[in-house]
Amino acid sequence: MKKILLIQTGGTIAMNAKGAGVELDPERWSKVLYEEIPELNEIAEIVTFPLFFEDSSDLNAWHWVKLAGCIEEKYDEFDGFVILHGTDTMAYSASALSFGLKNLGKPVIFTGSQLPMSTIRSDARRNLVNAIELATMDFKEVGICFNDALYRGNRATKLSIGDFDAFGSPNFSPLADIGIQIESLVQEQFGNGNFENVAKYSDEVFVLTAHPNLNPKLLMDLKLDNVCAVILRAFGSGNFCVKGEKSLLPFLDKCRDQDVIIAIVSQADYDSVDLTQYSAGRAALEHGAISGNDLTLEAAVTKLMFLLAHYDSKTDIEQRFQQSLAGEL
Incomplete structure (x- = not known):
């Protein structure tokens, strides 16, 4: 069974619905995860890692470097990585890591949800199950898994605020189509050397x-x-x-x-x-x-x-x- 590192960075998926709004709930996210989706361990051996808890609109290059450093540190220990992330800047983070993780030889899959996992109609369960399974496959790049599709991270953009189909890849076909079976459509590797973390970004x-x-x-x-x-x-x-x-x-x-x-x-x-x-x-x-x-x-x-x-x-x-x-x- 493959070993997957599940990295939590915050976002709606980690929020708790309270009254008319939602707020980050870092104390409960791991407990809710295993209460709501106990069958995740049938897909892979999962280790959870709370890297930070932020609304994604507050993320910047410092967080991207921290994410890349976490993957570098754990790279040899795990077969794939899933990053739970807010939807608002997910495409920015996925794009940044696609450039910062050189010669990536394992899947790094971003996912999140439009509704908190704790709500009854949440899309979190489906997205997370799909992302974990994709992380066990032979993808060698950064992707975004959302609403039964896997998109190349640096080709994706957020298209909707209120639909479960929040992301699209206007000028490039999805990497995978997720139905009863997961059909891999594109598999590429960018660079043939050893994996290297070169994540560094200017703010100019x-x-x-x-x-x-x-x-x-x-x-x-x-x-x-x-x-x-x-x-x-x-x-x-x-x-x-x-x-x-x-x-x-x-x-x-x-x-x-x-x-x-x-x-x-x-x-x-x-x-x-x-x-x-x-x-x-x-x-x-x-x-x-x-x-x-x-x-x-x-x-x-x-x-x-x-x-x-x-x-x-x-x-x-x-x-x-x-x-x-x-x-x-």
Whole structure:
């Protein structure tokens, strides 16, 4: 029987319903887990580890490094890892770990729930059972298990607040389809060397969302002293205002002149940025921007955070940003 480490980080799955709201209940989560799902031990030998208990909106790079360190420390002892995590930033954490866990040779599966495990209609039981079983299989990457699907962690994004089908992978097929049987659809390994924890992330990334009537003066007054990269969430395939007084091109010039990377992703979930398709995209290229291709926002943010922490050369970072490191492109 395989041995799985179940790492608790908090989130709705660890909450206790009280009145009109919910709150984290770290004292009860392990007890509830075994009371509600005693058959988990029929799937694998499970060891639980309460790493920290936080609402996922409070998580940051410090927590990602701590998670990666936990997996590194326990790597040889376990066959797979399941991380219980809040849904709001799960795709960010999964993306960050996909870059930080180099040459991963075992499954690292994130899961959580839309309702606390203690509530009668909770989706926690199904998600957790599925995640544990997936962690016993031959996946060699970071994934998100939710509502009978396994998604590549750096391809997933949260699409719904209120549906059990909370996550999707708009531009990449699921890694597995979970029905009566679990059908593995994609199995890949990124790197053939020894496993290495290289989790380190910069906080010098700024995300800018384009919208009609955005005042460029606000951006021209923005100090870039502590910014190394700007992610511009553009319309469609990479469009934004380039004409008249609302043009954002002067801001792109400002970034280029101060050696700040400008990476363009789309506000649309499906398909890919193509900066050669329209005049705005071509102008962006001429003014120093690079394409985020079909990266999710979560993958784009965490990838740049990762690259900035590991490389000093702007050219190196821009080149690697446009190459697939862990199946994110």
